[in-house]
Amino acid sequence: MKTSPSSNGESLGHRSASLRRRHLIAALFKALCIGFTLFAVSVLGLLIAQVGADGLPWLDTQFLNNFPSRFPEKAGIKSALYGTLWVVSLTALIALPMGVLAAIYLEDYAPASRLTRVIEINIANLAGVPSIVYGILGLAIFVRFFGLERSVLAGAMTMSLLILPVIIISSKEAIRAVPSSIRLAAYAVGATQWQVVRSHVLPAAIPGILTGVILALSRAIGETAPLIMIGALTYVAFTPEGPMDEFTALPIQIFNWASRPQAEFHELAAAGIIVLLVVLLTMNALAVFIRYKGTQK
Amino acid sequence: MNTRDDAVLEARDVTIRYGEQAAVKNVNLSIYEKKITAIIGPSGCGKSTLLRSLNRMNDFIEHVTQDGEILYRNTNLYGEGVDPVEVRLHMGMVFQRPNPFPKSIFRNVAWGPTINGLPGDINLRVERALKQAALWNEVKDRLNDSALNLSGGQQQRLCIARALAMEPEVILMDEPCSALDPVSTSRIEDLLFELKQNYTIVIVTHNMQQASRVSDYTAFMENGSLIEYGDTDQVFTRPKQKRTEDYVTGRFG
Amino acid sequence: MNTMTLLTTSKYRWGEAILRQLFFLCALISVLTTVIVIGILAVETSSFFQQVSITDFLFGTEWRPMLEPKAYGILPLLGGTMLIVVGSSIVALPVGLACAVYLSEYASDRARNIIKPVLEVLAGIPTVVYGYFAISFVTPGLRFVFDDVQIFNAASAAIVVGIMVLPMVASLCDDALRSVPLSLREGAYSVGATSYEVTARVVVPAALSGIFAAFVLAVSRAIGETMAVTLAAGATPNLTLNPLESIQTMTAYIVQVSLGDTPSGGLAYKTLFAVASVLFTITLVMNLLANKVMRKYQEVYE
Numbered sequence: 053m054k055t056s057p058s059s060n061g062e063s064l065g066h067r068s069a070s071l072r073r074r075h076l077i078a079a080l081f082k083a084l085c086i087g088f089t090l091f092a093v094s095v096l097g098l099l100i101a102q103v104g105a106d107g108l109p110w111l112d113t114q115f116l117n118n119f120p121s122r123f124p125e126k127a128g129i130k131s132a133l134y135g136t137l138w139v140v141s142l143t144a145l146i147a148l149p150m151g152v153l154a155a156i157y158l159e160d161y162a163p164a165s166r167l168t169r170v171i172e173i174n175i176a177n178l179a180g181v182p183s184i185v186y187g188i189l190g191l192a193i194f195v196r197f198f199g200l201e202r203s204v205l206a207g208a209m210t211m212s213l214l215i216l217p218v219i220i221i222s223s224k225e226a227i228r229a230v231p232s233s234i235r236l237a238a239y240a241v242g243a244t245q246w247q248v249v250r251s252h253v254l255p256a257a258i259p260g261i262l263t264g265v266i267l268a269l270s271r272a273i274g275e276t277a278p279l280i281m282i283g284a285l286t287y288v289a290f291t292p293e294g295p296m297d298e299f300t301a302l303p304i305q306i307f308n309w310a311s312r313p314q315a316e317f318h319e320l321a322a323a324g325i326i327v328l329l330v331v332l333l334t335m336n337a338l339a340v341f342i343r344y345k346g347t348q349k
Numbered sequence: 350m351n352t353r354d355d356a357v358l359e360a361r362d363v364t365i366r367y368g369e370q371a372a373v374k375n376v377n378l379s380i381y382e383k384k385i386t387a388i389i390g391p392s393g394c395g396k397s398t399l400l401r402s403l404n405r406m407n408d409f410i411e412h413v414t415q416d417g418e419i420l421y422r423n424t425n426l427y428g429e430g431v432d433p434v435e436v437r438l439h440m441g442m443v444f445q446r447p448n449p450f451p452k453s454i455f456r457n458v459a460w461g462p463t464i465n466g467l468p469g470d471i472n473l474r475v476e477r478a479l480k481q482a483a484l485w486n487e488v489k490d491r492l493n494d495s496a497l498n499l500s501g502g503q504q505q506r507l508c509i510a511r512a513l514a515m516e517p518e519v520i521l522m523d524e525p526c527s528a529l530d531p532v533s534t535s536r537i538e539d540l541l542f543e544l545k546q547n548y549t550i551v552i553v554t555h556n557m558q559q560a561s562r563v564s565d566y567t568a569f570m571e572n573g574s575l576i577e578y579g580d581t582d583q584v585f586t587r588p589k590q591k592r593t594e595d596y597v598t599g600r601f602g
Numbered sequence: 603m604n605t606m607t608l609l610t611t612s613k614y615r616w617g618e619a620i621l622r623q624l625f626f627l628c629a630l631i632s633v634l635t636t637v638i639v640i641g642i643l644a645v646e647t648s649s650f651f652q653q654v655s656i657t658d659f660l661f662g663t664e665w666r667p668m669l670e671p672k673a674y675g676i677l678p679l680l681g682g683t684m685l686i687v688v689g690s691s692i693v694a695l696p697v698g699l700a701c702a703v704y705l706s707e708y709a710s711d712r713a714r715n716i717i718k719p720v721l722e723v724l725a726g727i728p729t730v731v732y733g734y735f736a737i738s739f740v741t742p743g744l745r746f747v748f749d750d751v752q753i754f755n756a757a758s759a760a761i762v763v764g765i766m767v768l769p770m771v772a773s774l775c776d777d778a779l780r781s782v783p784l785s786l787r788e789g790a791y792s793v794g795a796t797s798y799e800v801t802a803r804v805v806v807p808a809a810l811s812g813i814f815a816a817f818v819l820a821v822s823r824a825i826g827e828t829m830a831v832t833l834a835a836g837a838t839p840n841l842t843l844n845p846l847e848s849i850q851t852m853t854a855y856i857v858q859v860s861l862g863d864t865p866s867g868g869l870a871y872k873t874l875f876a877v878a879s880v881l882f883t884i885t886l887v888m889n890l891l892a893n894k895v896m897r898k899y900q901e902v903y904e
């Protein structure tokens with residue numbers, strides 16, 4: 053049957069020219085992949101170096117304690133920093149319970165119906181809607197229709213809608229990771245559905261939920277476009293006292309400075325970026341810490 | 350042992366470690382031409398690891414180290430300048446679970462010969478391989494269908510055809526029937542007798558009946574060590590080692 | 603006795619039922635959001651079309667909503683967006699796929715554990731930071747290399763948007779490649795393939811639907827990207843193929859309008875919604891497509 057024992061040569065170690073060529077292609081391809089990966093990684097270094105070189109000289113207590121100003125040497129980030137903290141706290145208050153409850157519904161309560169499927173698909177696709185569209189929604193509904201003006205509350209509600217899909221998706225994953233044996237054991241001793249969820253599912257899922265929520269909130273901190281849409285790009289030389297006050301926020305102040313022609317303002321933008329990145333890094337460290345604590349149990 | 354048979358492959362003092370953990374320990378073993386050699390032993394004893402060392406499949410696993418030599422007609426497979434791709438042209442492999450490519454039946458068989466530029470008409474080569482694998486009659490009218498539409502037994506025969514199309518000298522099989530039903534299993538066992546005419550076969554199996562039915566030689570491993578190696582008849586009826594006897598009678602009797 | 607048990611049970615059930623309704627409402631908010639977005643866009647856009655004809659809007663080659671003589675052809679904005687999409691895809695798709703191939707096919711566990719977090723950090727950096735990076739690093743770099751680069755130009759924004767979506771492409775393609783079973787690679791190696799042949803001719807084709815979904819999502823992200831293009835690409839609705847010129851994207855136009863004090867209700871204000879409708883429709887269609895493809899390929903390997 054065997055007609056051409058071509059490869060059954062008795063010896064190894066005599067690579068043919070074509071095999072050498074194929075190995076060369078394989079090596080080049082691997083080198084290409086490594087090169088592109090190094091490029092992606094080095095971009096991060098480049099970005100940090102650029103921001104650091106421009107911004108670090110401006111970063112001092114005066115920068116943190118002053119309000120925005122027409123004079124670069126007097127300008128500071130205080131109102132933006134406070135505004136961001138206000139918006140993000142309020143966003144957490146609104147989006148966290150709504151997102152988690154929605155996730156509980158979809159994982160533990162929802163029947164396998166058409167409506168449930170529609171909701172699931174809807175959430176998956178909402179997560180990909182450009183953030184500026186949420187800005188238009190916020191402008192039309194919260195600012196204009198409910199008359200909330202350019203308030204912290206309008207900003208927080210807009211941001212909540214923006215990050216709700218993200219929170220729901222990550223919370224669903226955390227809830228799904230709770231073994232169903234836990235649920236069955238609880239039902240077996242006569243617990244109601246809510247008792248099972250409250251005393252067994254949620255406690256087990258909380259680390260995962262919180263991690264997802266924090267990452268979603270970091271996204272909210274960095275979002276600029278929706279806040280510009282609702283009119284938050286104004287001169288604000290005070291810190292908000294309540295949810296109905298006007299505000300500015302870190303990324304908005306950065307945008308403001310970066311869009312001016314003068315080099316000094318660009319450097320101020322870099323200093324603002326450092327503050328923003330520090331806030332984000334703190335949040336991420338918190339998320340990592342919670343995840344670590346969660347896996348320890 | 351029958352000394353007239355030529356050894357195609359010879360493992361000399363082979364030790365294979367995953368990290369610190371030795372999975373194969375000081376194994377010496379000869380594989381003879383145009384014979385079927387079965388490797389048996391309890392699960393986790395290192396059968397697959399040893400088998401995969403014969404076509405350098407362990408190269409892809411991180412942290413694997415290997416001592417000793419594996420001679421293929423007096424060339425060390427792990428010697429300097431030996432190309433693992435070339436090694437695999439001589440040593441074909443069939444895996445525990447059928448793993449056809451998500452391509453057409455024809456492309457599955459033709460792919461290896463094509464990338465390696467094997468000579469001759471590719472259509473004839475594919476047909477020959479499918480016939481040898483006893484699959485031709487079932488698929489000859491739908492060679493362009495996806496291989497994923499075949500049944501499990503057919504997929505495994507396709508994988509055998511894929512290996513045969515390369516016309517290797519040795520075919521390594523790692524529990525090729527463990528995912529198949531009894532009917533498919535017996536078809537593949539019949540096939541092994543046919544293939545023995547032209548190929549040297551090494552088959553790992555956990556199925557004692559299968560080992561005793563199809564193989565000429567049997568190697569029994571335990572805990573990474575080769576405990577006993579000899580004629581299949583002898584290993585199953587007159588084992589020299591107590592541990593072999595326990596295992597063979599316990600599983601067989 | 604019997605009735606009492608029934609009573610307490612039904613009371614119990616009442617509490618449970620109310621909670622259940624509450625949870626349901628929370629889940630429904632997402633659908634509500636979509637409905638309201640679509641409603642607002644539809645109402646405002648149709649009132650826009652009472653003053654401007656649809657054909658003028660969709661096929662007009664001039665966009666001049668603030669200056670006389672006014673013109674409402676969206677093509678310059680669409681063209682600007684497409685320039686960003688093409689440019690960023692040239693950066694993000696090959697580099698992202700190569701990263702993914704490296705991560706899933708070549709990288710040691712150690713390298714993976716370093717590179718994955720770096721990509722996650724890159725993905726988490728706010729877009730306004732990328733905008734700053736464009737004007738402070740990429741644009742000066744381009745002006746150093748080429749002669750006739752305008753201060754605001756499409757190329758700089760496109761490069762930066764490409765870098766921005768790259769981590770997402772890499773991570774989604776990595777997922778897709780890793781969902782291809784190991785046994786398939788082993789089968790390919792066993793017939794004498796090189797690593798390149800295994801990757802390019804078996805693994806990547808097997809992961810193609812996932813890779814395709816990643817690419818579609820990347821393009822959709824690039825279309826919706828706002829801050830980097832607003833900062834770096836300019837505000838000149840300019841129907842051009844030259845990436846070194848200033849352009850305006852749909853998103854940048856929306857920002858421009860909302861920065862000015864455009865009186866609500868006027869035609870200029872309504873252009874906001876007309877443009878947003880186009881933006882929303884395009885990205886929604888792409889997301890639906892990508893999610894559908896993604897669900898398909900997840901089923902294949904389950």
Ligand SMILES: Nc1ncnc2c1ncn2[C@@H]1O[C@H](COP(=O)(O)OP(=O)(O)O)[C@@H](O)[C@H]1O
Nearest residue numbers: 367372390391392393394395396397398399410
């Ligand atoms: N990829 C791997 N990494 C680490 N250890 C492994 C790996 N593969 C197998 N082992 C270990 O090596 C030993 C032998 O495994 P294997 O050769 O698969 O045994 P068998 O095929 O006889 O069941 C087992 O203890 C197994 O746990």
Ligand SMILES: [Mg+2]
Nearest residue numbers: 396397398523
């Ligand atoms: Mg095994």
